[in-house]
Amino acid sequence: MSNDEELMKNYQAGDMSSFDELYGRYKGKVYGFISSRVKEHSRDEIFQRVFTRLHQKKHLYKQEYPFAPWFYTLIRNVIIDFYRERKFEYIELNEEMMWEREDEIQEFDLSILESLDEKEALLLYQKFVEGLSYKELEDKLNIKSATLRKRISRLVKKLKDNLGYN
Amino acid sequence: MKDYLKFIKSDKKTSSDLDLRIRENISDLQRKDLISLHLKIIFLYTITGFISLAICPQFGLNPFNRSPELIHMFMQYGTWACGLFCGSLFMGIGALIKFMVLGRKDILLLSRVSTLNITIVSALIYGLFMMIGNRDANSFINFSIVFFSFWLLGSIIWDRISWLILSQYTLRSNSGN
Structure with a gap:
Protein backbone atom coordinates (compact mmCIF):
# COMPACT_ATOMS: atom_id res chain seq x y z
CA MET A 1 0.00 0.00 0.00
CA ARG A 84 -11.76 36.73 7.06
CA GLU A 85 -14.33 36.93 4.25
CA ARG A 86 -17.23 36.54 6.65
CA LYS A 87 -15.89 39.26 8.93
CA PHE A 88 -15.90 41.80 6.14
CA GLU A 89 -19.26 40.57 4.90
CA TYR A 90 -20.78 41.04 8.32
CA ILE A 91 -19.29 44.50 8.81
CA GLU A 92 -20.55 45.69 5.46
CA LEU A 93 -23.98 44.08 5.44
CA ASN A 94 -25.11 43.49 8.99
CA GLU A 95 -22.96 45.70 11.18
CA GLU A 96 -22.34 42.61 13.30
CA MET A 97 -19.27 40.45 13.67
CA MET A 98 -18.78 36.72 14.26
CA TRP A 99 -15.94 35.49 16.42
CA GLU A 100 -15.06 31.91 17.14
CA ARG A 101 -12.99 30.68 20.07
CA GLU A 102 -12.66 26.91 20.29
CA ASP A 103 -16.30 25.69 20.19
CA GLU A 104 -17.80 28.93 21.37
CA ILE A 105 -19.46 31.41 19.02
CA GLN A 106 -19.98 34.92 20.25
CA GLU A 107 -21.93 37.65 18.56
CA PHE A 108 -21.70 41.27 19.44
CA ASP A 109 -22.34 44.69 17.94
CA LEU A 110 -19.47 46.33 16.18
CA SER A 111 -19.82 49.26 18.57
CA ILE A 112 -18.50 46.98 21.34
CA LEU A 113 -15.09 46.95 19.66
CA GLU A 114 -15.05 50.70 20.00
CA SER A 115 -14.60 50.10 23.72
CA LEU A 116 -11.19 48.68 22.84
CA ASP A 117 -8.32 50.74 21.56
CA GLU A 118 -6.75 49.97 18.19
CA LYS A 119 -3.96 47.82 19.63
CA GLU A 120 -6.39 45.77 21.72
CA ALA A 121 -8.71 45.16 18.77
CA LEU A 122 -5.77 44.20 16.56
CA LEU A 123 -4.49 41.74 19.16
CA LEU A 124 -7.86 39.98 19.31
CA TYR A 125 -8.05 39.95 15.52
CA GLN A 126 -4.62 38.40 15.18
CA LYS A 127 -5.36 35.75 17.80
CA PHE A 128 -8.89 34.69 16.87
CA VAL A 129 -9.33 35.55 13.19
CA GLU A 130 -5.81 35.10 11.79
CA GLY A 131 -5.33 32.19 14.18
CA LEU A 132 -1.79 33.05 15.29
CA SER A 133 -0.43 31.02 18.16
CA TYR A 134 0.92 32.67 21.31
CA LYS A 135 4.44 31.84 20.14
CA GLU A 136 3.83 33.52 16.79
CA LEU A 137 2.36 36.57 18.50
CA GLU A 138 5.35 36.67 20.86
CA ASP A 139 7.74 36.73 17.90
CA LYS A 140 5.69 39.27 16.02
CA LEU A 141 4.98 41.72 18.83
CA ASN A 142 8.08 41.10 20.92
CA ILE A 143 5.95 40.57 24.02
CA LYS A 144 6.23 37.44 26.19
CA SER A 145 3.50 34.90 25.58
CA ALA A 146 2.57 34.79 29.30
CA THR A 147 1.91 38.55 29.14
CA LEU A 148 -0.10 38.13 25.93
CA ARG A 149 -2.22 35.39 27.50
CA LYS A 150 -3.11 37.66 30.41
CA ARG A 151 -3.90 40.56 28.10
CA ILE A 152 -6.11 38.52 25.80
CA SER A 153 -7.90 36.90 28.71
CA ARG A 154 -8.56 40.39 30.18
CA LEU A 155 -9.84 41.69 26.85
CA VAL A 156 -12.20 38.76 26.34
CA LYS A 157 -13.54 39.23 29.88
CA LYS A 158 -13.99 42.94 29.15
CA LEU A 159 -15.99 42.18 26.01
CA LYS A 160 -18.10 39.60 27.83
CA ASP A 161 -18.81 42.11 30.60
CA ASN A 162 -19.84 44.69 27.99
CA LEU A 163 -22.18 42.16 26.42
CA GLY A 164 -23.59 41.21 29.79
CA TYR A 165 -22.43 37.56 29.57
CA ASN A 166 -20.84 37.61 33.03
CA MET B 1 0.85 21.03 18.19
CA LYS B 2 -2.34 20.33 20.14
CA ASP B 3 -4.35 21.56 17.22
CA TYR B 4 -2.47 19.30 14.80
CA LEU B 5 -3.02 16.28 17.05
CA LYS B 6 -6.69 17.19 17.18
CA PHE B 7 -6.74 17.07 13.38
CA ILE B 8 -4.98 13.68 13.26
CA LYS B 9 -7.35 12.16 15.81
CA SER B 10 -10.50 13.58 14.20
CA ASP B 11 -12.86 11.25 12.45
CA LYS B 12 -16.32 12.34 11.33
CA LYS B 13 -18.38 10.65 8.67
CA THR B 14 -19.19 12.55 5.49
CA SER B 15 -22.36 12.07 3.48
CA SER B 16 -22.16 10.13 0.21
CA ASP B 17 -23.65 13.16 -1.52
CA LEU B 18 -20.77 15.33 -0.31
CA ASP B 19 -18.23 12.69 -1.36
CA LEU B 20 -19.72 12.59 -4.83
CA ARG B 21 -19.68 16.39 -5.13
CA ILE B 22 -16.03 16.56 -4.14
CA ARG B 23 -15.00 13.85 -6.60
CA GLU B 24 -16.94 15.47 -9.45
CA ASN B 25 -15.51 18.88 -8.65
CA ILE B 26 -11.92 17.62 -8.58
CA SER B 27 -12.39 15.57 -11.78
CA ASP B 28 -13.74 18.67 -13.45
CA LEU B 29 -10.77 20.77 -12.30
CA GLN B 30 -8.40 18.05 -13.49
CA ARG B 31 -10.04 17.99 -16.91
CA LYS B 32 -9.69 21.75 -17.20
CA ASP B 33 -6.02 21.56 -16.17
CA LEU B 34 -5.30 19.00 -18.88
CA ILE B 35 -7.13 21.01 -21.56
CA SER B 36 -5.24 24.13 -20.53
CA LEU B 37 -1.94 22.24 -20.62
CA HIS B 38 -2.59 20.83 -24.09
CA LEU B 39 -3.55 24.26 -25.42
CA LYS B 40 -0.33 25.72 -24.00
CA ILE B 41 1.68 22.88 -25.60
CA ILE B 42 0.04 23.42 -29.00
CA PHE B 43 0.74 27.15 -28.80
CA LEU B 44 4.37 26.60 -27.73
CA TYR B 45 4.96 24.02 -30.45
CA THR B 46 3.53 26.41 -33.04
CA ILE B 47 6.03 29.06 -31.93
CA THR B 48 8.73 26.38 -31.95
CA GLY B 49 7.91 25.36 -35.50
CA PHE B 50 8.26 28.95 -36.59
CA ILE B 51 11.57 29.44 -34.76
CA SER B 52 12.99 26.21 -36.23
CA LEU B 53 12.56 27.76 -39.67
CA ALA B 54 15.35 30.17 -38.75
CA ILE B 55 17.74 27.21 -38.74
CA CYS B 56 16.17 24.85 -41.20
CA PRO B 57 13.56 25.94 -43.75
CA GLN B 58 11.38 22.85 -43.45
CA PHE B 59 7.64 22.49 -44.15
CA GLY B 60 8.11 24.25 -47.50
CA LEU B 61 8.38 27.59 -45.69
CA ASN B 62 11.35 29.93 -45.59
CA PRO B 63 10.30 33.19 -43.90
CA PHE B 64 13.88 33.97 -42.77
CA ASN B 65 15.28 33.42 -46.24
CA ARG B 66 17.66 30.68 -45.08
CA SER B 67 19.79 28.72 -47.45
CA PRO B 68 18.68 25.10 -48.01
CA GLU B 69 22.27 23.82 -47.59
CA LEU B 70 21.58 22.15 -44.27
CA ILE B 71 18.65 20.25 -45.75
CA HIS B 72 20.67 19.21 -48.78
CA MET B 73 23.43 17.99 -46.45
CA PHE B 74 21.05 15.63 -44.64
CA MET B 75 19.22 14.70 -47.80
CA GLN B 76 22.49 13.20 -49.06
CA TYR B 77 21.94 10.45 -46.49
CA GLY B 78 18.32 10.11 -47.42
CA THR B 79 14.89 11.58 -46.72
CA TRP B 80 14.82 9.66 -43.45
CA ALA B 81 17.94 11.48 -42.15
CA CYS B 82 16.50 14.85 -43.03
CA GLY B 83 13.21 13.96 -41.38
CA LEU B 84 14.99 12.73 -38.25
CA PHE B 85 17.09 15.90 -38.01
CA CYS B 86 14.19 18.28 -38.63
CA GLY B 87 11.97 16.48 -36.09
CA SER B 88 14.75 16.49 -33.50
CA LEU B 89 15.39 20.19 -34.14
CA PHE B 90 11.71 20.97 -33.76
CA MET B 91 11.40 19.10 -30.46
CA GLY B 92 14.81 20.19 -29.14
CA ILE B 93 13.81 23.86 -29.43
CA GLY B 94 10.31 22.99 -28.22
CA ALA B 95 11.62 21.28 -25.11
CA LEU B 96 13.78 24.27 -24.15
CA ILE B 97 10.89 26.67 -24.59
CA LYS B 98 8.52 24.35 -22.74
CA PHE B 99 10.72 24.15 -19.65
CA MET B 100 11.47 27.85 -19.67
CA VAL B 101 7.84 28.89 -19.98
CA LEU B 102 5.79 26.25 -18.16
CA GLY B 103 5.48 26.31 -14.39
CA ARG B 104 5.96 23.53 -11.88
CA LYS B 105 2.29 22.65 -11.93
CA ASP B 106 2.26 21.97 -15.69
CA ILE B 107 5.60 20.16 -15.68
CA LEU B 108 4.34 17.77 -12.99
CA LEU B 109 1.26 17.08 -15.11
CA LEU B 110 3.41 16.57 -18.19
CA SER B 111 5.17 13.61 -16.60
CA ARG B 112 2.02 11.56 -17.15
CA VAL B 113 1.19 12.89 -20.61
CA SER B 114 1.73 9.87 -22.78
CA THR B 115 3.98 9.47 -25.79
CA LEU B 116 0.80 9.06 -27.82
CA ASN B 117 -0.36 12.52 -26.77
CA ILE B 118 2.97 14.08 -27.75
CA THR B 119 2.86 12.24 -31.06
CA ILE B 120 -0.61 13.49 -31.86
CA VAL B 121 0.22 17.10 -30.98
CA SER B 122 3.49 16.99 -32.95
CA ALA B 123 1.69 15.52 -35.96
CA LEU B 124 -0.96 18.24 -35.77
CA ILE B 125 1.67 20.98 -35.75
CA TYR B 126 3.50 19.28 -38.61
CA GLY B 127 0.26 19.08 -40.59
CA LEU B 128 -0.54 22.72 -39.88
CA PHE B 129 2.82 23.97 -41.12
CA MET B 130 2.78 21.67 -44.15
CA MET B 131 -0.66 22.98 -45.11
CA ILE B 132 0.67 26.54 -44.96
CA GLY B 133 3.97 25.63 -46.62
CA ASN B 134 2.72 23.58 -49.52
CA ARG B 135 1.03 26.61 -50.98
CA ASP B 136 4.51 27.77 -51.89
CA ALA B 137 5.54 26.38 -55.28
CA ASN B 138 9.22 26.47 -54.29
CA SER B 139 8.99 23.93 -51.47
CA PHE B 140 12.32 22.70 -50.20
CA ILE B 141 10.89 19.55 -48.71
CA ASN B 142 8.34 17.41 -50.48
CA PHE B 143 5.89 15.72 -48.21
CA SER B 144 6.49 11.96 -47.95
CA ILE B 145 5.53 9.21 -45.57
CA VAL B 146 9.20 8.41 -44.89
CA PHE B 147 10.09 12.01 -44.06
CA PHE B 148 7.04 12.42 -41.84
CA SER B 149 7.62 9.12 -40.01
CA PHE B 150 11.24 9.94 -39.17
CA TRP B 151 10.29 13.52 -38.35
CA LEU B 152 7.86 12.16 -35.75
CA LEU B 153 10.43 9.66 -34.51
CA GLY B 154 13.03 12.41 -34.07
CA SER B 155 10.56 14.61 -32.22
CA ILE B 156 9.45 11.79 -29.88
CA ILE B 157 13.03 10.72 -29.07
CA TRP B 158 14.05 14.29 -28.29
CA ASP B 159 10.93 14.87 -26.26
CA ARG B 160 11.74 11.93 -23.98
CA ILE B 161 15.46 12.79 -23.73
CA SER B 162 14.76 16.42 -22.93
CA TRP B 163 12.18 15.37 -20.34
CA LEU B 164 14.73 13.17 -18.56
CA ILE B 165 17.31 15.94 -18.47
CA LEU B 166 15.33 19.13 -18.02
CA SER B 167 12.48 18.02 -15.74
CA GLN B 168 14.79 17.15 -12.84
CA TYR B 169 16.52 20.52 -13.07
CA THR B 170 13.26 22.45 -13.39
CA LEU B 171 11.44 20.66 -10.56
CA ARG B 172 14.36 21.18 -8.17
CA SER B 173 14.86 24.84 -8.96
CA ASN B 174 11.26 25.92 -9.51
CA SER B 175 9.66 25.75 -6.08
CA GLY B 176 6.32 27.10 -7.01
CA ASN B 177 4.24 28.77 -9.65
Whole structure:
Protein backbone atom coordinates (compact mmCIF):
# COMPACT_ATOMS: atom_id res chain seq x y z
CA MET A 1 0.00 0.00 0.00
CA SER A 2 1.35 3.43 -0.99
CA ASN A 3 2.08 5.98 1.71
CA ASP A 4 0.55 9.47 1.65
CA GLU A 5 3.67 11.04 0.19
CA GLU A 6 3.72 8.62 -2.77
CA LEU A 7 0.02 9.16 -3.36
CA MET A 8 0.55 12.93 -3.43
CA LYS A 9 3.39 12.54 -5.92
CA ASN A 10 1.11 10.55 -8.22
CA TYR A 11 -1.75 12.98 -7.70
CA GLN A 12 0.54 15.87 -8.66
CA ALA A 13 1.16 14.06 -11.93
CA GLY A 14 -2.59 13.81 -12.54
CA ASP A 15 -3.43 10.35 -11.21
CA MET A 16 -7.01 10.62 -9.96
CA SER A 17 -7.02 7.20 -8.29
CA SER A 18 -4.31 8.52 -5.97
CA PHE A 19 -6.55 11.47 -5.13
CA ASP A 20 -9.42 9.06 -4.41
CA GLU A 21 -7.21 7.10 -2.04
CA LEU A 22 -5.98 10.24 -0.24
CA TYR A 23 -9.54 11.55 -0.02
CA GLY A 24 -10.72 8.30 1.52
CA ARG A 25 -7.93 8.41 4.12
CA TYR A 26 -8.37 12.05 5.13
CA LYS A 27 -12.03 12.98 4.64
CA GLY A 28 -12.97 11.90 8.19
CA LYS A 29 -10.08 13.83 9.72
CA VAL A 30 -10.78 16.95 7.67
CA TYR A 31 -14.50 16.96 8.34
CA GLY A 32 -13.99 16.21 12.03
CA PHE A 33 -11.46 19.03 12.36
CA ILE A 34 -13.68 21.51 10.50
CA SER A 35 -16.66 20.47 12.66
CA SER A 36 -14.78 21.41 15.83
CA ARG A 37 -14.17 24.92 14.50
CA VAL A 38 -17.12 25.87 12.33
CA LYS A 39 -20.90 26.04 12.59
CA GLU A 40 -22.82 23.26 10.91
CA HIS A 41 -24.24 25.28 8.04
CA SER A 42 -20.74 26.25 6.79
CA ARG A 43 -18.99 22.89 7.18
CA ASP A 44 -19.74 21.44 3.77
CA GLU A 45 -18.68 24.64 2.03
CA ILE A 46 -15.35 24.75 3.86
CA PHE A 47 -14.86 21.02 3.28
CA GLN A 48 -15.22 21.58 -0.47
CA ARG A 49 -12.91 24.57 -0.37
CA VAL A 50 -10.24 22.48 1.37
CA PHE A 51 -10.10 19.91 -1.42
CA THR A 52 -10.35 22.54 -4.13
CA ARG A 53 -7.40 24.35 -2.56
CA LEU A 54 -5.54 21.03 -2.26
CA HIS A 55 -5.99 20.52 -6.00
CA GLN A 56 -4.90 24.07 -6.82
CA LYS A 57 -1.86 23.98 -4.59
CA LYS A 58 -0.77 20.36 -4.90
CA HIS A 59 2.21 21.32 -7.04
CA LEU A 60 3.66 23.19 -4.05
CA TYR A 61 3.96 20.04 -1.95
CA LYS A 62 7.44 18.48 -1.80
CA GLN A 63 7.65 14.75 -1.26
CA GLU A 64 10.60 14.90 1.13
CA TYR A 65 8.30 16.41 3.78
CA PRO A 66 5.45 14.52 5.47
CA PHE A 67 2.07 15.15 3.90
CA ALA A 68 -0.19 15.35 6.97
CA PRO A 69 1.33 18.51 8.56
CA TRP A 70 1.39 20.25 5.18
CA PHE A 71 -2.25 19.39 4.62
CA TYR A 72 -3.17 20.49 8.15
CA THR A 73 -1.64 23.94 7.46
CA LEU A 74 -3.61 24.18 4.23
CA ILE A 75 -6.88 23.34 6.03
CA ARG A 76 -6.18 25.90 8.74
CA ASN A 77 -5.54 28.59 6.14
CA VAL A 78 -8.81 27.78 4.37
CA ILE A 79 -10.71 28.20 7.64
CA ILE A 80 -8.92 31.48 8.42
CA ASP A 81 -9.65 32.83 4.93
CA PHE A 82 -13.28 31.81 5.29
CA TYR A 83 -13.64 33.79 8.50
CA ARG A 84 -11.76 36.73 7.06
CA GLU A 85 -14.33 36.93 4.25
CA ARG A 86 -17.23 36.54 6.65
CA LYS A 87 -15.89 39.26 8.93
CA PHE A 88 -15.90 41.80 6.14
CA GLU A 89 -19.26 40.57 4.90
CA TYR A 90 -20.78 41.04 8.32
CA ILE A 91 -19.29 44.50 8.81
CA GLU A 92 -20.55 45.69 5.46
CA LEU A 93 -23.98 44.08 5.44
CA ASN A 94 -25.11 43.49 8.99
CA GLU A 95 -22.96 45.70 11.18
CA GLU A 96 -22.34 42.61 13.30
CA MET A 97 -19.27 40.45 13.67
CA MET A 98 -18.78 36.72 14.26
CA TRP A 99 -15.94 35.49 16.42
CA GLU A 100 -15.06 31.91 17.14
CA ARG A 101 -12.99 30.68 20.07
CA GLU A 102 -12.66 26.91 20.29
CA ASP A 103 -16.30 25.69 20.19
CA GLU A 104 -17.80 28.93 21.37
CA ILE A 105 -19.46 31.41 19.02
CA GLN A 106 -19.98 34.92 20.25
CA GLU A 107 -21.93 37.65 18.56
CA PHE A 108 -21.70 41.27 19.44
CA ASP A 109 -22.34 44.69 17.94
CA LEU A 110 -19.47 46.33 16.18
CA SER A 111 -19.82 49.26 18.57
CA ILE A 112 -18.50 46.98 21.34
CA LEU A 113 -15.09 46.95 19.66
CA GLU A 114 -15.05 50.70 20.00
CA SER A 115 -14.60 50.10 23.72
CA LEU A 116 -11.19 48.68 22.84
CA ASP A 117 -8.32 50.74 21.56
CA GLU A 118 -6.75 49.97 18.19
CA LYS A 119 -3.96 47.82 19.63
CA GLU A 120 -6.39 45.77 21.72
CA ALA A 121 -8.71 45.16 18.77
CA LEU A 122 -5.77 44.20 16.56
CA LEU A 123 -4.49 41.74 19.16
CA LEU A 124 -7.86 39.98 19.31
CA TYR A 125 -8.05 39.95 15.52
CA GLN A 126 -4.62 38.40 15.18
CA LYS A 127 -5.36 35.75 17.80
CA PHE A 128 -8.89 34.69 16.87
CA VAL A 129 -9.33 35.55 13.19
CA GLU A 130 -5.81 35.10 11.79
CA GLY A 131 -5.33 32.19 14.18
CA LEU A 132 -1.79 33.05 15.29
CA SER A 133 -0.43 31.02 18.16
CA TYR A 134 0.92 32.67 21.31
CA LYS A 135 4.44 31.84 20.14
CA GLU A 136 3.83 33.52 16.79
CA LEU A 137 2.36 36.57 18.50
CA GLU A 138 5.35 36.67 20.86
CA ASP A 139 7.74 36.73 17.90
CA LYS A 140 5.69 39.27 16.02
CA LEU A 141 4.98 41.72 18.83
CA ASN A 142 8.08 41.10 20.92
CA ILE A 143 5.95 40.57 24.02
CA LYS A 144 6.23 37.44 26.19
CA SER A 145 3.50 34.90 25.58
CA ALA A 146 2.57 34.79 29.30
CA THR A 147 1.91 38.55 29.14
CA LEU A 148 -0.10 38.13 25.93
CA ARG A 149 -2.22 35.39 27.50
CA LYS A 150 -3.11 37.66 30.41
CA ARG A 151 -3.90 40.56 28.10
CA ILE A 152 -6.11 38.52 25.80
CA SER A 153 -7.90 36.90 28.71
CA ARG A 154 -8.56 40.39 30.18
CA LEU A 155 -9.84 41.69 26.85
CA VAL A 156 -12.20 38.76 26.34
CA LYS A 157 -13.54 39.23 29.88
CA LYS A 158 -13.99 42.94 29.15
CA LEU A 159 -15.99 42.18 26.01
CA LYS A 160 -18.10 39.60 27.83
CA ASP A 161 -18.81 42.11 30.60
CA ASN A 162 -19.84 44.69 27.99
CA LEU A 163 -22.18 42.16 26.42
CA GLY A 164 -23.59 41.21 29.79
CA TYR A 165 -22.43 37.56 29.57
CA ASN A 166 -20.84 37.61 33.03
CA MET B 1 0.85 21.03 18.19
CA LYS B 2 -2.34 20.33 20.14
CA ASP B 3 -4.35 21.56 17.22
CA TYR B 4 -2.47 19.30 14.80
CA LEU B 5 -3.02 16.28 17.05
CA LYS B 6 -6.69 17.19 17.18
CA PHE B 7 -6.74 17.07 13.38
CA ILE B 8 -4.98 13.68 13.26
CA LYS B 9 -7.35 12.16 15.81
CA SER B 10 -10.50 13.58 14.20
CA ASP B 11 -12.86 11.25 12.45
CA LYS B 12 -16.32 12.34 11.33
CA LYS B 13 -18.38 10.65 8.67
CA THR B 14 -19.19 12.55 5.49
CA SER B 15 -22.36 12.07 3.48
CA SER B 16 -22.16 10.13 0.21
CA ASP B 17 -23.65 13.16 -1.52
CA LEU B 18 -20.77 15.33 -0.31
CA ASP B 19 -18.23 12.69 -1.36
CA LEU B 20 -19.72 12.59 -4.83
CA ARG B 21 -19.68 16.39 -5.13
CA ILE B 22 -16.03 16.56 -4.14
CA ARG B 23 -15.00 13.85 -6.60
CA GLU B 24 -16.94 15.47 -9.45
CA ASN B 25 -15.51 18.88 -8.65
CA ILE B 26 -11.92 17.62 -8.58
CA SER B 27 -12.39 15.57 -11.78
CA ASP B 28 -13.74 18.67 -13.45
CA LEU B 29 -10.77 20.77 -12.30
CA GLN B 30 -8.40 18.05 -13.49
CA ARG B 31 -10.04 17.99 -16.91
CA LYS B 32 -9.69 21.75 -17.20
CA ASP B 33 -6.02 21.56 -16.17
CA LEU B 34 -5.30 19.00 -18.88
CA ILE B 35 -7.13 21.01 -21.56
CA SER B 36 -5.24 24.13 -20.53
CA LEU B 37 -1.94 22.24 -20.62
CA HIS B 38 -2.59 20.83 -24.09
CA LEU B 39 -3.55 24.26 -25.42
CA LYS B 40 -0.33 25.72 -24.00
CA ILE B 41 1.68 22.88 -25.60
CA ILE B 42 0.04 23.42 -29.00
CA PHE B 43 0.74 27.15 -28.80
CA LEU B 44 4.37 26.60 -27.73
CA TYR B 45 4.96 24.02 -30.45
CA THR B 46 3.53 26.41 -33.04
CA ILE B 47 6.03 29.06 -31.93
CA THR B 48 8.73 26.38 -31.95
CA GLY B 49 7.91 25.36 -35.50
CA PHE B 50 8.26 28.95 -36.59
CA ILE B 51 11.57 29.44 -34.76
CA SER B 52 12.99 26.21 -36.23
CA LEU B 53 12.56 27.76 -39.67
CA ALA B 54 15.35 30.17 -38.75
CA ILE B 55 17.74 27.21 -38.74
CA CYS B 56 16.17 24.85 -41.20
CA PRO B 57 13.56 25.94 -43.75
CA GLN B 58 11.38 22.85 -43.45
CA PHE B 59 7.64 22.49 -44.15
CA GLY B 60 8.11 24.25 -47.50
CA LEU B 61 8.38 27.59 -45.69
CA ASN B 62 11.35 29.93 -45.59
CA PRO B 63 10.30 33.19 -43.90
CA PHE B 64 13.88 33.97 -42.77
CA ASN B 65 15.28 33.42 -46.24
CA ARG B 66 17.66 30.68 -45.08
CA SER B 67 19.79 28.72 -47.45
CA PRO B 68 18.68 25.10 -48.01
CA GLU B 69 22.27 23.82 -47.59
CA LEU B 70 21.58 22.15 -44.27
CA ILE B 71 18.65 20.25 -45.75
CA HIS B 72 20.67 19.21 -48.78
CA MET B 73 23.43 17.99 -46.45
CA PHE B 74 21.05 15.63 -44.64
CA MET B 75 19.22 14.70 -47.80
CA GLN B 76 22.49 13.20 -49.06
CA TYR B 77 21.94 10.45 -46.49
CA GLY B 78 18.32 10.11 -47.42
CA THR B 79 14.89 11.58 -46.72
CA TRP B 80 14.82 9.66 -43.45
CA ALA B 81 17.94 11.48 -42.15
CA CYS B 82 16.50 14.85 -43.03
CA GLY B 83 13.21 13.96 -41.38
CA LEU B 84 14.99 12.73 -38.25
CA PHE B 85 17.09 15.90 -38.01
CA CYS B 86 14.19 18.28 -38.63
CA GLY B 87 11.97 16.48 -36.09
CA SER B 88 14.75 16.49 -33.50
CA LEU B 89 15.39 20.19 -34.14
CA PHE B 90 11.71 20.97 -33.76
CA MET B 91 11.40 19.10 -30.46
CA GLY B 92 14.81 20.19 -29.14
CA ILE B 93 13.81 23.86 -29.43
CA GLY B 94 10.31 22.99 -28.22
CA ALA B 95 11.62 21.28 -25.11
CA LEU B 96 13.78 24.27 -24.15
CA ILE B 97 10.89 26.67 -24.59
CA LYS B 98 8.52 24.35 -22.74
CA PHE B 99 10.72 24.15 -19.65
CA MET B 100 11.47 27.85 -19.67
CA VAL B 101 7.84 28.89 -19.98
CA LEU B 102 5.79 26.25 -18.16
CA GLY B 103 5.48 26.31 -14.39
CA ARG B 104 5.96 23.53 -11.88
CA LYS B 105 2.29 22.65 -11.93
CA ASP B 106 2.26 21.97 -15.69
CA ILE B 107 5.60 20.16 -15.68
CA LEU B 108 4.34 17.77 -12.99
CA LEU B 109 1.26 17.08 -15.11
CA LEU B 110 3.41 16.57 -18.19
CA SER B 111 5.17 13.61 -16.60
CA ARG B 112 2.02 11.56 -17.15
CA VAL B 113 1.19 12.89 -20.61
CA SER B 114 1.73 9.87 -22.78
CA THR B 115 3.98 9.47 -25.79
CA LEU B 116 0.80 9.06 -27.82
CA ASN B 117 -0.36 12.52 -26.77
CA ILE B 118 2.97 14.08 -27.75
CA THR B 119 2.86 12.24 -31.06
CA ILE B 120 -0.61 13.49 -31.86
CA VAL B 121 0.22 17.10 -30.98
CA SER B 122 3.49 16.99 -32.95
CA ALA B 123 1.69 15.52 -35.96
CA LEU B 124 -0.96 18.24 -35.77
CA ILE B 125 1.67 20.98 -35.75
CA TYR B 126 3.50 19.28 -38.61
CA GLY B 127 0.26 19.08 -40.59
CA LEU B 128 -0.54 22.72 -39.88
CA PHE B 129 2.82 23.97 -41.12
CA MET B 130 2.78 21.67 -44.15
CA MET B 131 -0.66 22.98 -45.11
CA ILE B 132 0.67 26.54 -44.96
CA GLY B 133 3.97 25.63 -46.62
CA ASN B 134 2.72 23.58 -49.52
CA ARG B 135 1.03 26.61 -50.98
CA ASP B 136 4.51 27.77 -51.89
CA ALA B 137 5.54 26.38 -55.28
CA ASN B 138 9.22 26.47 -54.29
CA SER B 139 8.99 23.93 -51.47
CA PHE B 140 12.32 22.70 -50.20
CA ILE B 141 10.89 19.55 -48.71
CA ASN B 142 8.34 17.41 -50.48
CA PHE B 143 5.89 15.72 -48.21
CA SER B 144 6.49 11.96 -47.95
CA ILE B 145 5.53 9.21 -45.57
CA VAL B 146 9.20 8.41 -44.89
CA PHE B 147 10.09 12.01 -44.06
CA PHE B 148 7.04 12.42 -41.84
CA SER B 149 7.62 9.12 -40.01
CA PHE B 150 11.24 9.94 -39.17
CA TRP B 151 10.29 13.52 -38.35
CA LEU B 152 7.86 12.16 -35.75
CA LEU B 153 10.43 9.66 -34.51
CA GLY B 154 13.03 12.41 -34.07
CA SER B 155 10.56 14.61 -32.22
CA ILE B 156 9.45 11.79 -29.88
CA ILE B 157 13.03 10.72 -29.07
CA TRP B 158 14.05 14.29 -28.29
CA ASP B 159 10.93 14.87 -26.26
CA ARG B 160 11.74 11.93 -23.98
CA ILE B 161 15.46 12.79 -23.73
CA SER B 162 14.76 16.42 -22.93
CA TRP B 163 12.18 15.37 -20.34
CA LEU B 164 14.73 13.17 -18.56
CA ILE B 165 17.31 15.94 -18.47
CA LEU B 166 15.33 19.13 -18.02
CA SER B 167 12.48 18.02 -15.74
CA GLN B 168 14.79 17.15 -12.84
CA TYR B 169 16.52 20.52 -13.07
CA THR B 170 13.26 22.45 -13.39
CA LEU B 171 11.44 20.66 -10.56
CA ARG B 172 14.36 21.18 -8.17
CA SER B 173 14.86 24.84 -8.96
CA ASN B 174 11.26 25.92 -9.51
CA SER B 175 9.66 25.75 -6.08
CA GLY B 176 6.32 27.10 -7.01
CA ASN B 177 4.24 28.77 -9.65
